[in-house]
Amino acid sequence: MVMPLTDADREKVSAAIAAAEANTSGEIVAVATPISDAYHDVALHWALVPLFAVLAWAAWSPTALIWWYNHLFGGWSPDPTESELLTLLMFFAALKFTIALLILKWMPLRLLLTPPATKHRRVRRRAIAIFQAAAAGRTAGKTGVLIYLSLAERRAEIVADEAIHKLTDEHAWGEAMHALISDVREGRPGDGIVAAIERVGAVLAEHFPRSADDQNEIPDKLIEL
Secondary structure, eight states: OOOOHHHHHHHHHHHHHHHTTTTBBBBBEEESSSSSOOOOOHHHHHHHHHHHHHHHHHHHHHHHHHHHHHHHEEEEOOOOHHHHHHHHHHHHHHHHHHHHHHTTTHHHHHHHOOHHHHHHHHHHHHHHHHHHHHHHTOOOOSEEEEEEETTTEEEEEEEEEEEHHHHOOOOGGHHOOOOOOOOHHHOHHHHHHHHHHHHHHHHHHHSOOOOTTOOOOSSEEEEEE
């Protein structure tokens, strides 16, 4: 289970951003969110499994459906009509589907059943959207970097502005990502964000050393969504 961020974590992150930006003209934005997506479509897809299972059961053993009809509505009536059996089948299928959806409202289960590739895509998409809103083009030299952490998925993304992207690639952030995710998995998200900031700051200092007239263009604080 991921520990929530504390006031001490927020103070450490702010201090780490200020320290990292002391050596670079780049700007670091740290964002943390409880979850990147509601994954409603995942719940819907899994709820279809019991629905189709009911249909397969009725196709494999139609006499079982007749037994259920007689059990529910009494065995003294004439044999059920095709319409009555189909109505009962529709009821069973809808019931199973609804129960599955209600169970999948529990987010830990929904996340467990979400494929890792889907989590990765949703976290990446949200990170890019937030970067576009919070950091892209907001610095004079287009040197903003977003460190994005999604706690529920235990996934992170690092998105760089245009000038940085031209001089680096995804491999440049490998150590930062590893440090961040390692600490998050051990229940220390604040320490993970700080570790990532330090490593991102080192990359920025190498390519974009601080100039004499550099100004702090983005506040040095953790943004929580």
